[in-house]
Amino acid sequence: MNKELVKDPLNIIICGVGGQGNILATELLASALVEQGFYTTVGETYGASQRGGSVMSHVRISSTAEYGVLIPLGEADIIVSFEPTDTLRVARDYANKGTLIITESRPNYPLAVLSGEAVYPAMEDIEAELKKLAGVVKIIEATRLAVEAGNSQATNILLMGALTALPQVPLTTEDYDRVMEQRFKETALELNRKVFKIGYEQM
Amino acid sequence: MEWMITANEPGKTYLMQGNEAISRGALEAGIRFAAAYPGSPSSEILTMLGHVAEEMDIYAEWSTNETCALEACLGASFARVRSLCIMKQNGLLTVGDALHSASLSGIRGGLVLIVADDPSAHSSTNEFDSRHQARSAALPMLEPANMQEAKDMVKWGFELSEQLQQLVMVRTTTRINHGRSSVVLGEFPGQKTDPATIGEWDRMVAINWFKDGQNAKIDQAQDIFEDSPFNQYMGPDSADLIIVTCGTGWLYSTEAVETLELQDSVGILKIGTTYPLPEKFIVQHLAKTKKVLVVEEVDPFLEQNIAILMAYHPELQVELLGRRGGNAMPRKDELNPDIVRNSLAALVNKEYTGPDIAVIPPEEAVVLPPRELTFCAGCPHRASFFLLKQTLRIQEGQGVVMGDIGCYTMGGQRAGHYLYNFLCCMGGGISAAEGLGQLTRFGFEQPVLALAGDSTFFHSCLPGLVNAKYHNSDMLFVVLDNAATAMTGFQPHPGIGLTAMGRAAEPISIEKVVEAIGCPVTVADPFDIDGTTQIVYDLLKQPGLKVLILKQECATLVRKSEKPRVWVDQDLCRGDECGCGRFCSRIWGCPGNIWDYEAGKAKIDEVVCVGCGVCVSLCPAGAIKMEGGQADE
Numbered sequence: 064m065n066k067e068l069v070k071d072p073l074n075i076i077i078c079g080v081g082g083q084g085n086i087l088a089t090e091l092l093a094s095a096l097v098e099q100g101f102y103t104t105v106g107e108t109y110g111a112s113q114r115g116g117s118v119m120s121h122v123r124i125s126s127t128a129e130y131g132v133l134i135p136l137g138e139a140d141i142i143v144s145f146e147p148t149d150t151l152r153v154a155r156d157y158a159n160k161g162t163l164i165i166t167e168s169r170p171n172y173p174l175a176v177l178s179g180e181a182v183y184p185a186m187e188d189i190e191a192e193l194k195k196l197a198g199v200v201k202i203i204e205a206t207r208l209a210v211e212a213g214n215s216q217a218t219n220i221l222l223m224g225a226l227t228a229l230p231q232v233p234l235t236t237e238d239y240d241r242v243m244e245q246r247f248k249e250t251a252l253e254l255n256r257k258v259f260k261i262g263y264e265q266m
Numbered sequence: 267m268e269w270m271i272t273a274n275e276p277g278k279t280y281l282m283q284g285n286e287a288i289s290r291g292a293l294e295a296g297i298r299f300a301a302a303y304p305g306s307p308s309s310e311i312l313t314m315l316g317h318v319a320e321e322m323d324i325y326a327e328w329s330t331n332e333t334c335a336l337e338a339c340l341g342a343s344f345a346r347v348r349s350l351c352i353m354k355q356n357g358l359l360t361v362g363d364a365l366h367s368a369s370l371s372g373i374r375g376g377l378v379l380i381v382a383d384d385p386s387a388h389s390s391t392n393e394f395d396s397r398h399q400a401r402s403a404a405l406p407m408l409e410p411a412n413m414q415e416a417k418d419m420v421k422w423g424f425e426l427s428e429q430l431q432q433l434v435m436v437r438t439t440t441r442i443n444h445g446r447s448s449v450v451l452g453e454f455p456g457q458k459t460d461p462a463t464i465g466e467w468d469r470m471v472a473i474n475w476f477k478d479g480q481n482a483k484i485d486q487a488q489d490i491f492e493d494s495p496f497n498q499y500m501g502p503d504s505a506d507l508i509i510v511t512c513g514t515g516w517l518y519s520t521e522a523v524e525t526l527e528l529q530d531s532v533g534i535l536k537i538g539t540t541y542p543l544p545e546k547f548i549v550q551h552l553a554k555t556k557k558v559l560v561v562e563e564v565d566p567f568l569e570q571n572i573a574i575l576m577a578y579h580p581e582l583q584v585e586l587l588g589r590r591g592g593n594a595m596p597r598k599d600e601l602n603p604d605i606v607r608n609s610l611a612a613l614v615n616k617e618y619t620g621p622d623i624a625v626i627p628p629e630e631a632v633v634l635p636p637r638e639l640t641f642c643a644g645c646p647h648r649a650s651f652f653l654l655k656q657t658l659r660i661q662e663g664q665g666v667v668m669g670d671i672g673c674y675t676m677g678g679q680r681a682g683h684y685l686y687n688f689l690c691c692m693g694g695g696i697s698a699a700e701g702l703g704q705l706t707r708f709g710f711e712q713p714v715l716a717l718a719g720d721s722t723f724f725h726s727c728l729p730g731l732v733n734a735k736y737h738n739s740d741m742l743f744v745v746l747d748n749a750a751t752a753m754t755g756f757q758p759h760p761g762i763g764l765t766a767m768g769r770a771a772e773p774i775s776i777e778k779v780v781e782a783i784g785c786p787v788t789v790a791d792p793f794d795i796d797g798t799t800q801i802v803y804d805l806l807k808q809p810g811l812k813v814l815i816l817k818q819e820c821a822t823l824v825r826k827s828e829k830p831r832v833w834v835d836q837d838l839c840r841g842d843e844c845g846c847g848r849f850c851s852r853i854w855g856c857p858g859n860i861w862d863y864e865a866g867k868a869k870i871d872e873v874v875c876v877g878c879g880v881c882v883s884l885c886p887a888g889a890i891k892m893e894g895g896q897a898d899e
Contacts, residue, residue: 080637090281090446097281097448104412104517105281105446108388117637129412131517132445135603137623148634155631159621172860173637177871178851179861181635188632196624 066099069231072125074134078153079145080171081109081118084219089120092223095234095242096124106132117149124233142197143226145205145218146171147189154196162197165225165266167205167218201225203265209258217258224262236263272318275451282449284442285310287413288380291420292350293322295376296455299342300326301335303725304754305354306389307443308382312352313757316766323458328757328766331692331725332357336364339377344470345461346375348424355383355394356671356691360726362399365433367472369403370480372431374470375459376424383439385563385600391671391689393598395565400435400541404480406487407435407541408496411516413447415538419496421452426490432483437540439563441514441600484542491539492547499551501533507557507614508533510548512540512568515561515601522607526616543571549579559613560588561595561606587613640681643858644876646748646818647674649792651682652854654715654744656795657802658685665713665806666702668695670727672719673753674746681855686717693718693726696743700730703739703811713806714741721751721759723776734811735783742805742812743785745776746792748820756823777815785813792816793880821876830877830892832858832870838889839867846886854881 079085096103106121123130139157142164144150150166175181193200209218271290302312316326329335332353339349358381384390400407410416423434509519560569569588587594641648658665669686699716751757758764763773780787790798805812850859858875882890
């Protein structure tokens with residue numbers, strides 16, 4: 064192992080709502096890390112997420128040893144979230160004052176909000192609480208940017224671009240690109256490369 | 267991913283899901299046969315093996331239930347073909363007789379049984395611990411602690427199985443099945459074994475005559491386990507405390523010892539062969555300490571087997587702690603790094619200072635709306651539960667509804683208007699209803715209903731239906747036929763007309779099966795709320811056994827080239843003035859029916875709506891409109 068991490072193990076959480084593509088994004092990220100020779104483990108909590116539930120993936124990266132698939136409470140170094148209320152839900156359990164958060168700002172309304180029984184909180188309030196919980200909070204209009212680039216379904220890869228731009232993450236665009244080449248073909252690959260770059264440039 | 271499990275690249279490292287690693291291990295062992303019934307978290311294994319079956323020259327099937335799957339594997343094993351059987355914890359309980367009997371007869375070709383437990387019941391109604399079955403059936407059992415071991419243990423399990431001529435169990439948990447980690451690929455066998463001839467005097471017979479042989483096999487397994495590389499001790503020669511652990515507990519334990527900086531005083535004894543225990547190996551290591559903490563998923567199985575072992579070894583003077591002993595660990599729910607670290611810290615009186623965490627007073631915290639599970643937009647179950655609830659409200663006498671296992675298990679919650687009163691297990695609803703329906707002779711007058719899905723119907727409702735028919739129980743059996751095993755990811759079942767290997771098969775009609783048993787059967791469309799409500803109402807008035815099939819395809823399977831457009835006519839919707847109490851978004855509860863706060867009126871989320879049109883017929887003001895649309899063939 065020739066690569067050192069700024070923190071070992073480096074703990075990353077990727078979360079959102081079922082169907083947003085975070086399991087695929089996590090799988091790509093972790094595969095790129097394994098190709099670079101890091102011990103990488105992923106724990107996925109999804110239950111019945113296909114039916115509107117929350118999905119959360121824990122990624123643990125080390126240059127010295129394999130770690131268990133779950134991150135201890137309060138010990139996420141980075142949280143990447145595809146949905147603002149899920150960002151806050153996860154940050155309350157896993158963030159500390161040094162945690163770096165990247166979050167999409169577009170809400171995915173839960174059933175109780177759609178039916179008019181509960182109120183979706185204001186983004187400013189969510190942001191204010193996130194700032195109290197974590198060190199850095201970066202908000203990206205990922206879905207809007209992905210739609211402008213061609214397809215809302217590429218939001219997940221756009222956020223992976225933003226994550227890869229962080230100096231703490233031991234990956235380059237080329238490392239991620241190699242894994243994308245294995246998984247995507249032609250137009251999908253082209254689009255994902257485009258949105259990855261857009262995400263990268265947001266940071 | 268399928269290309270990973272078939273890649274001929276020995277020595278190459280890939281990130282693999284536990285279920286991928288298990289599939290890979292079985293292929294490296296040269297299996298020719300695999301059978302399973304779907305159940306989270308195990309379902310991906312046979313799905314993948316089915317997809318690569320042609321390429322890898324193996325046979326794979328989704329059996330009708332777990333007993334069929336295990337017995338099919340026994341058949342293949344008799345011809346000396348290596349066979350893999352896969353199920354979840356509930357499935358293992360249903361195969362108890364086959365499992366115990368097979369243990370008496372032994373096997374020929376290697377037979378490995380994967381059983382995937384679900385601690386914390388993430389995708390189950392329970393967190394049963396399958397390991398008791400290994401002990402009860404006298405079968406050797408392995409428990410992988412990471413994805414690499416999941417692959418390697420499955421592969422080795424086949425060698426062990428043939429060496430012992432005995433079935434071998436591999437117990438996993440959700441964090442192994444659905445976790446991912448690095449796995450180094452091994453080689454595929456050069457040649458696959460073809461079935462051997464079964465001679466006139468060959469026998470694979472389960473009778474008590476073979477109990478001595480069964481005992482000899484489990485003793486031999488214990489001897490082999492004494493030297494297994496899957497068991498290891500890491501730590502000082504004399505320890506203040508030794509953690510004995512298996513499965514996911516291992517990496518949580520190594521992390522806890524590292525975090526608390528206890529490497530010099532706490533040892534870790536990792537056990538990969540959890541039944542039978544390698545007795546000499548354990549006794550030798552436990553002699554190094556006076557205090558033992560057992561870290562394992564679900565029940566104190568390892569802990570209590572060590573307690574038994576201690577009874578035979580009075581020289582071991584240790585305090586035994588764990589999920590039972592000293593209440594050192596919680597009695598239920600899955601492990602995590604916090605539980606293990608906190609338990610250990612408390613036992614060695616060590617403070618743990620974690621990272622700096624902000625404390626937000628509750629009154630300053632943002633109120634978050636919950637993410638509730640519900641039926642998908644356009645799901646036929648929503649319509650079925652609504653009309654059954656409505657009928658039972660109109661009907662005289664409080665109806666009693668017996669539920670079953672599937673997506674429709676959610677019908678016992680808000681999504682299904684809390685419809686059913688009873689839930690047990692796969693196929694449990696119809697038989698319990700049969701018993702209740704017999705009580706009419708003693709004056710029990712409540713209408714009795716049982717529900718089951720189409721996959722559950724084939725899995726375990728047939729004996730119950732025959733029983734109800736033969737004894738003419740007063741009840742209504744409702745089959746919620748959505749043409750899918752929807753909950754676990756749309757695996758084909760005998761009513762579908764497709765196999766695990768993607769080949770066409772002749773579908774079996776539920777209606778014809780019910781008719782052949784001699785039951786009166788009615789088929790109705792749950793989307794026709796008024797018509798079907800009338801049908802249910804009339805059926806409940808009739809004595810004896812009635813069967814109703816509510817037929818409508820699962821909403822996630824219906825592909826429409828041109829989706830009908832559903833919208834709310836804003837002039838006709840009377841909003842909160844209506845008196846319906848926001849019926850469409852609040853009561854009906856389809857994710858496609860939403861409330862427009864600004865207009866104060868109902869609205870359709872056209873991205874989510876699949877155009878089933880049921881809400882059109884339910885709006886009291888006739889404000890929901892639909893046009894166009896055509897279903898694909």
